[in-house]
Amino acid sequence: PVTPASAAGRSLVERLRRGGLVLYIRHADTTGMPCDRTYRLGDRDGQRNLSREGREQAVSLGRRLAELGIPLAS
Secondary structure (H helix, E strand, C coil): CCCCCCHHHHHHHHHHHCCCCCCCCCCCCCCCCCCCCCCCCCCHHHCCCCCHHHHHHHHHHHHHHHHCCCCCCC
């Protein structure tokens, strides 16, 4: 696997730090959550939500990106 400590990982992190890229992450864990009933934006109750573990994964991912100095825009 590519890690920030490997040569390929260092190169990737360096490139991500320069920005201008789209980093696509679908979502974290949703195990045990009901399937989508609707795809309407804003209807959160009708869509599959993250599990407790998934919320923890998402927070951890955000922290790690910040630690690595990877800029994010929304």
